Amino acid sequence: MKRRRFIAFVGIACVALPLEAHAQSTHPIPKIGWLKIQGRLHTPSQLQAFREGMKALGLVEGRDYVLEERYADGDEKRLPGLAADLINSGVAVIVATSQPSIAAAWRVTKSVPVIGRMVDDPVADGMAQSLARPGGNITGVYTMTEEMSPKRLEFLKEAVPSVRRVGVLMRQDFPSASIAKRDWQTAEAAADRLAVELVALNVETEAEIVSALEATSERNIDGLMTFRNPTVVTYLDLIADLARKHRLPAVFDAREYVQAGGLMSYGPDIDKTYRQLAGFVPKLLHATPPGELPIEEPRSFELVVNKRTADDIGVSLPLSLLMQADKVIE
Numbered sequence: 285m286k287r288r289r290f291i292a293f294v295g296i297a298c299v300a301l302p303l304e305a306h307a308q309s310t311h312p313i314p315k316i317g318w319l320k321i322q323g324r325l326h327t328p329s330q331l332q333a334f335r336e337g338m339k340a341l342g343l344v345e346g347r348d349y350v351l352e353e354r355y356a357d358g359d360e361k362r363l364p365g366l367a368a369d370l371i372n373s374g375v376a377v378i379v380a381t382s383q384p385s386i387a388a389a390w391r392v393t394k395s396v397p398v399i400g401r402m403v404d405d406p407v408a409d410g411m412a413q414s415l416a417r418p419g420g421n422i423t424g425v426y427t428m429t430e431e432m433s434p435k436r437l438e439f440l441k442e443a444v445p446s447v448r449r450v451g452v453l454m455r456q457d458f459p460s461a462s463i464a465k466r467d468w469q470t471a472e473a474a475a476d477r478l479a480v481e482l483v484a485l486n487v488e489t490e491a492e493i494v495s496a497l498e499a500t501s502e503r504n505i506d507g508l509m510t511f512r513n514p515t516v517v518t519y520l521d522l523i524a525d526l527a528r529k530h531r532l533p534a535v536f537d538a539r540e541y542v543q544a545g546g547l548m549s550y551g552p553d554i555d556k557t558y559r560q561l562a563g564f565v566p567k568l569l570h571a572t573p574p575g576e577l578p579i580e581e582p583r584s585f586e587l588v589v590n591k592r593t594a595d596d597i598g599v600s601l602p603l604s605l606l607m608q609a610d611k612v613i614e
Contacts, residue, residue, distance in 0.1 A: 313346075314569050317370035317378040318353045319385045321360060321514050327540055330381060333555035337562025349565070358518045363388035371396055377568050379561060380424075383459055384514055386411070390422055397574035399424040399564045401557055403512050404459050406579060419575040425560055426579050427552045429512045429537050430467040434474030436550050439587065440507055440535040441478045442605050443548060443594075447533065450475065450507040451485045451500055453493070453523065458513040467511055480507075488515050490522065497526040508534035510541075520544055531597040542588045542613060547599065552582035586610040 318331060331353075335345060343349055352373050354366040367389040370378055378393075380386040380400035389398045390411055398421055406426060412418035415426065441447055452471065456464050468484070475482045483505055485496040493515070500508075508527055510516045516523060520536075524544035527534040536542065537551035560583060567577060590613040594601050606612060 314349050314376040315352050315374055316349050316565065317367075317373070317375035318351055318381070319363065319367055319370060319378055319389060320354070320381045321356045321358065321363060321384050322518055323357045324353070324355050326518070327554075329555055330558050333558040334379065334562050337559030338565065340559070341562060341566055343562075343566065349569075358514075360384050360514055364392055367392040377565060382514065382517070386422065386424075387459070390420075394421055396421065397564075397568045398422050399561055399568070399574070401554070401561065402426045402579070403429045404463055408463065409459065412579060413575075415579045417576065418579055421574050423564060423574045423577045423579050425552075425557050425582060427557060427582055429551060430470065432537065432551055432585075433467065433471040433509070433511070436509055436535045436537065437471065437474050437478055437480065439548060439550050439605070440509065440533060441480065443535075443589075443601055444507065444533045444599055447480060447507040449481045449483055449503070449505045450509055451483045451496070451503075451505040451532075452509055452511060453485050453487055453496070453516050454511040455488055455513045455515055456484070456486045458511075458515075464511070471509075471511075490519055493519055493522060494526065497523070497530055497532070500530055500532060506532070508532045510534075510536055512537050528593055528596060533594075533597065533599050539586065539588045539611070542590045542593075545593055546590065547593050547597070548587070548589045550587045551585060553584040553586045556584045557582055589613070 352370055352375055354370055356362040356366060363384055371393050378389045378396060378398045380389050380398055383403045386398060386400040386402060402424055406412040406422060407414060411422045412420060458464060472482055487493045487496050520541050521544045524541050524546040528545050533547045536546050536549040538554050539549055542549045564577060568574060587609045588611045589601065589609045591601060592613060
């Protein structure tokens, strides 16, 4: 009897294993696309943060999902082709890491969900009907980057009360001429209240960045800030280096610039934003339409100060500012 039971058990197991394997083969592991305008080695902590966010949700890479990564290596024109390549590879979701990446994916597909870190108002851009109910295939986190420009100017003025003329590294065509003009007007209104004059430094290339910052002294520019766009993100190390070289107190929108040697930043904690983006994935994989997932705001903002850079460029940071800082690089 024992022998018959053993043979029966083995027979059932032999039948069950192929069935299980067949079931797995008919339900392939979902692919998640990762679309980035810069190269693989540019700010790798963002992808790591996304992976950590997925892991915190119990989603194991290689078991519950696989990542398909595509990088444009700083060439914005390559993004639509890379987005199409991701679609053709069968991704279930695209994670777009910048405004150009989101726009490129949106132009290529209106069916595959795209989640992204949005710098610009998605409703004003026409990508969403509203933040509460986007209605299309775009959702994610709207970081309100340029809306924070007045606060960044306030921090710069608090750090260096003598600042009078602030150069703004920007692209007058990004993300469109009308939005760039609106962002400029928002910053200019804040500058007027602070008795500061803004000077537009329109740059699109590495050479234009060097030229603009080399000329700051003769133009009596004594401070610097940036509007986030692909150019200033791609060349963040160069901008931080030149600001320090020319002893320019500079305020940025993200910690990565301060870690590269810039004076200070105020904006969303970008790593936490990518962990936040991971929260959209399980809902999308379980067939929740992206248009029904509200576009969220960042859950965490941070003020980061580089005291070492302050000492190098001769800025004595007030204690009041240091006490407000979430992180001080000594």
